[in-house]
Amino acid sequence: MKIRLVNQGVFTPIEDISTTLVAPAQGFYWIDADIDDLSVLQPLFALHDLAVEDCLSEEEQRPKIEIYEGHYFIVINSIRFDDEEIFLRALNIFLGRHFILTVTKTKINELRSLKPLLWEEEVTRPDRFLYHLVDLVVDNYFLVGDRIEARIEALEEDILMHTKKSHLNEIIGLRSEILWLKKMLGPQRDVIGTLNKKDLRLIDDQLQKYFGDIHENAVKITETFETYRDLMGNLREAYQSSLSNRANEIMRVFTAITVIFMPLTFLTGVYGMNIDYLPGAHIHGASYVLLSVMAVLGFGMLWVFRKKDWL
Template sequence: MTRFITKQKHTKHVIPGNPIFVGNQKEENTRIRLIGYDTNTIAEVELQTVSELSDYLNKYEKIWINIDGLHDVKLLGEVGKLFTIHTLVLEDIANTGQRPKVDIGEDYIFTSIKMMFLDEKIHRLEAEQISMYLTKNILITFQEKQGDIFEPIRERLRNKKGRVRNYNITYLKYCLLDLIVDNYNFLMETFGEKVEDLEDKILLEPNKDILAEINKNKIELNYFRKAIRPAREAISNFKDFKTDLISKKEQPFFNDLQDLIQRSYDLVENYKNMLSEQLTVYSTNVNNRLNDIMKILTIFSVVFIPITFIAGIYGTNFEYIPELTYRSGYFVMWGVILFTVVVMLGYFKYKKWF
């Protein structure tokens, strides 16, 4: 199954604006959760249908709706109808291969970004698409699967920590994006430790396992770069677009977000270059070791070629050869041959030539 490309065969010949789920279904059922809050109050509910949302829209000053599961296109259509979301935006939400982007309209901000995860068992990166649709007092987030990635933000809302309850709903969106970008930095630090640990291994014992680890890290880093590069471009748009949904008080936070993701991108580029250099060092070390091996084998050859030459001319056809009278001389000869082979193979193994 490809990770770098999400196949778009289901969207072929489909009229633009008709949402079609593209990707792998990660949830059996879709879940709808709502958090309504203001400075003094907060309420959390889990709903069964989109129509139930209407009962809560005018009850709270700020509303965060989270939808887990993107495979139910009918449900997405109902959400789009309720909140007058453009069908092209719904199409982007349903397409899990969508490139990270920011689309700012007159009364909404739509953001699509990748949340990255590291499978510790196999040291493999996985991505989940997160879409956010922001209006004046409502934030709708769409996730591919249920998870607790935003649970720290929910805890801050419940316990009234930080500014999130006092600021408007745009600040909540910033908090979610900040959590995703912070995770980028955490993953890069984790990868960085592994990449830097390879430095000494390459110099001390360059072998096929080290080469495989370098190549694996290069693949994972390229996969990470595929997500973070367009995300950096998208987040930079918050500085360029002018919208009433981002106030002067909140703009500095989005500017700081751009600095954070730039740091992640710089780390990706640095470790990408470091891995390329490690591959060069590995190749150089292997070539040097090969040259050393060839030098020693050449010495052996130089020593034994004259001996072989002399034996080839005169042979061993002398009249007095003591071993000819030995009853087991033939087997002794084979013993010496085998012993010589074993000793030489043992020496090569000791020197790690194979």
């Protein structure tokens, strides 16, 4: 657990946590904690039992905002994409009048990226801290969205050039990830909408307008991933179409081979019969003539097929 006094973007480490119970003369306290630290933080800041229970739950938390006496409890999801799987990590936030608690199970990159931004903006209020944190989380969805789009385009090109059975598993896996993520985007958009529209006494009225800009971005993200879902459907159709085209090409080759060998088989069948009287059967060198006729016939039919673009 790290305790800092934040004043005009300057961080001052605090050793004694009891100091944070009283509002500082200037600035606010930021406590960056782990799940295990809640046993200490709950009695000190009178955190609601239901909020603490949500933090400790092993199940995935849907984004939400709960209004309690003395503090707000906000859950938003940070996103990460490693080209194969999408990861959402819950960021639990307790917002008070003179403090903000961030409680996570794993490290959140946005919390590390936030520090220089707070210094640059000279942040002195916890609600302003909340605004910049939510803005960073939402902006990261755009970056992940760009990577997912690039992955879809690369997969589409690979399918059209070299269709493999493994492509179907990739399509199904990525589509499932996108559908699952889309279910989480709706509640997160609504949470940001609440920060924008609802009368919240711990958030400055002027600052709520800025949350409106984040809400617009959250709506765009939701629409973007809706588009990705449709693209995955088109990608699956392209995969099926590519397989069908490949099968048709193979059948065309097999059909051409069969047609070419039909007259050759006929000739070998006729002159392979055990009959004494066949035209030219007893002529010296007749076998070479027959082989030449068969070769000319085979290559001639192949030339005709290529000329008509049947092969």
